[in-house]
Amino acid sequence: MSLTTERPTSTPTARLRPAKLPTGPGTIGWLGPVLALLLVGVAVLVGQDAWVRLQGGSTTWLGTATSALDGLAPTAAVAAVGVVVALVGLWFVVAALEPRTRDALPLGGTSGAHLRTADVARLASGAADQVDGVLRTRSSAGRRSVTVDVTTTAARGGAGGGVDGVADRVRTSVEHALRALETPPRVKVRTTAPKGDDQ
Amino acid sequence: MSRTVLGFDRLVAFVLGLVLVAAGAGAAAWGLGQLTRVWAGAPQAVSTAAAGDVYGRSWWPGAAAAAAVVLALLGLWWLFAHVPRRSTGPLRLTGSDRSGALAVDGSSAAAAAADVLAEVPGVRSASGRVVSDRGQLVAEIDVTAEPDADLAEVAAAVDATGAQLAQVIGRDDLRGRVAVRVARRQRQGSRVR
Incomplete structure (x- = not known):
């Protein structure tokens, strides 16, 4: 087997067909293991009860919890606990029905390369950082748009187009950096002056 | 999972x-x-x-x-059951018959492809393996790029390397998935100022 770093000089006869884009499981991805752990916890509770009683004892976690509930009368506190339990249940139902998360953006090409939205945001920040007049950047990205927050040293109406000029150059730089994506997201640029600056 | x-x-x-x-x-x-x-x-x-x-x-x-x-x-x-088990054994190649089986270690080939990608300017590191995913045989390569990497250049390198990998493994049912991750910060000294 040999793979070389040289680019093929002619169109390769084989090509790697892209796999399905990855999707995330969403909330159920961590809720499932937590529910499994809870089941193990229930097993421990029941097991402790069995162990203590088989040893001749009678004070168990399960028995204590059951006794604590004995004689409980209807109060506003019980109603509040009930509301919380119902809300947790509702959240479980929503998590169970929630669709899988899709945050991958395919790169143009044939090999199934993709970036996740968080990586698109980092790439946008990396491109914006290279523009003159940019002090700091922070970016966030979805599948359709990327927002770049830029802290600039430029003055409003200053040389080189000032703040607006920096915003334009940042937008151009970010659009250039993301041009290889199959569907490049829309780029929004927001500029702010450094704190304590009157510009 | x-x-x-x-x-x-x-x-x-x-x-x-x-x-x-x-x-x-x-x-x-x-x-x-x-x-x-x-x-x-x-x-x-x-x-x-x-x-x-x-x-x-x-x-x-x-x-x-x-x-x-x-x-x-x-x-x-x-x-x-939540622990993922997606590994594949040696991949059987076309031409295998009763007289002998031809097989290739897909993950080694994918790892070699990742090594090639790691040499591309703007790429910090890369790793690769072949897994079974949702009924597909997938060459999975993770590429970590610098925040100022030229994405078009990375994409072109991925395509070229993917084609080479397809030729090396030689299975029609092989698919590719390259996750391009971007490092949070620029590596010190990798940028000329």
């Missing part, structure tokens, strides 16, 4: 959710004294005497021990 396990997770969360909604709503209505509107015989106070009787029966400790073992095994199976 397999789709079956995720489906089981969803089913359990859904059923448990419905039970909690019903129990919570019932407790809330009871706490506010409204439960008698739909259930005339609603108790005025909780009584756990029946549970206490069960705990006192001679068969209870044995039954509880058996239930604990079953629940623990079920819980542990469910928990460990």
Whole structure:
């Protein structure tokens, strides 16, 4: 087997067909293991009860919890606990029905390369950082748009187009950096002056 | 984690959710004294005497021990089912017959492809393997790029390397998935100022 770093000089006869884009499981991805752990916890509770009683004892976690509930009368506190339990249940139902998360953006090409939205945001920040007049950047990205927050040293109406000029150059730089994506997201640029600056 | 396990997770969360909604709503209505509107015989106070009787029966400790073992095994199976198992063995190549089998270690080939990608300017590191994913044989390559990497150049390199990998493995059913991750910060000294 040999793979070389040289680019093929002619169109390769084989090509790697892209796999399905990855999707995330969403909330159920961590809720499932937590529910499994809870089941193990229930097993421990029941097991402790069995162990203590088989040893001749009678004070168990399960028995204590059951006794604590004995004689409980209807109060506003019980109603509040009930509301919380119902809300947790509702959240479980929503998590169970929630669709899988899709945050991958395919790169143009044939090999199934993709970036996740968080990586698109980092790439946008990396491109914006290279523009003159940019002090700091922070970016966030979805599948359709990327927002770049830029802290600039430029003055409003200053040389080189000032703040607006920096915003334009940042937008151009970010659009250039993301041009290889199959569907490049829309780029929004927001500029702010450094704190304590009157510009 | 397999789709079956995720489906089981969803089913359990859904059923448990419905039970909690019903129990919570019932407790809330009871706490506010409204439960008698739909259930005339609603108790005025909780009584756990029946549970206490069960705990006192001679068969209870044995039954509880058996239930604990079953629940623990079920819980542990469910928990460990979430650990992904996607590895594939050697890939059988076309041309294999009774006289001999031709096979290739797909993950080694994918790792070699990743090494090639790691040499591309703007790429910090890369790793590769062949896995079985959602019924597909997938060459999975993770590429970590610098924040100022030229994405078009990375994409071109990925295509070229992917084509070479397809030729090396020589299986029509092989698919590619290259996850391009971007490093949080520029590596010190990698940029000329």
